[in-house]
Amino acid sequence: MAHAIEPATSGRAKCRGCGKPIPKGELRLGERLPNPFAEEGEMTLWFHLDCGAYKRPQALLEGLETSEAQVESAPELEARARQGLEHPRLPRVDGVERSPTGRAACRHCRETIPKASWRIRLVFFEEGRFVPSGFIHVACAQAYLGSADLIARLKHFSKDLEEDELAALARDLQAPLGD
Ligand SMILES: [Zn+2]
Ligand SMILES: [Zn+2]
Incomplete structure (x- = not known):
């Protein structure tokens, strides 16, 4: 079956x-994948449309194409998804947080990320699930992800960010570290 956009039939499914x-009742994206735990059969991963556009751009675009559902935000969703196809590492972004320790090394520059400084959380999509896959410095975003146009994405996945924190992140994103 093709990926689909359809209203949620219950309020129980969680967004991947x-x-x-x-x-x-809210429109959701259903990404159909072969079931990795069985010889045959499919499983469906459900997403909020925004989350699908950020993290599963190809499935979202296919869903928009094949679904009859009237999706009001289709142009924005499509633009967001295309950005993720253009820069294939962008969908790995899972949010931003202050580093609780000084032990993690940046996936891009391999330097440690100082305690209490910002780090971007990464996840890799493997066999139907998102696997935590380390962190990068905010200032390494442009080099690692191919784009520093990230504020809306960070805000979406880290909803607690305050305006002044977002402003600080925006500054850091525009100030890549030299190598
Ligand atoms: Zn979601
Ligand atoms: Zn780095």
């Missing part, structure tokens, strides 16, 4: 992109 429930 952000872990939060998808309210009943």
Whole structure:
């Protein structure tokens, strides 16, 4: 079956992109994948449309194409998804947080990320699930991800960010470290 966009039939399914429930009746993306745990059969991963556009751009675009559902935000979703196809590492972004320790090394420059400084969380999509896959410095985003146009994405996956924090992140994103 093709990927589909359809109203959620219950409020129980959780979005694979952000872990939060998808309210009943809200349009959601269903990504169909071969079931990795069985010889045959399919499984469906559900996403909020925004989360799908950020994290599963190809499935979202296919869903928009094949679904009859009227998707009001289709132009924005499509633009977001195309950005992810253009820069294939962007969908790995899972949010931003202050580093709780000084032990993690940046996946891009291999330098450690100082305690309490910002780090971008990465996840890799493997066999139907997102696997935590380390961190990068905010200032390494342009070099690692191919784009520093990230504020909306970070805000989406890290909803607690305050305005002044977003402003600081925007500055850091524009100030790549030299190598
Ligand atoms: Zn979500
Ligand atoms: Zn780095």
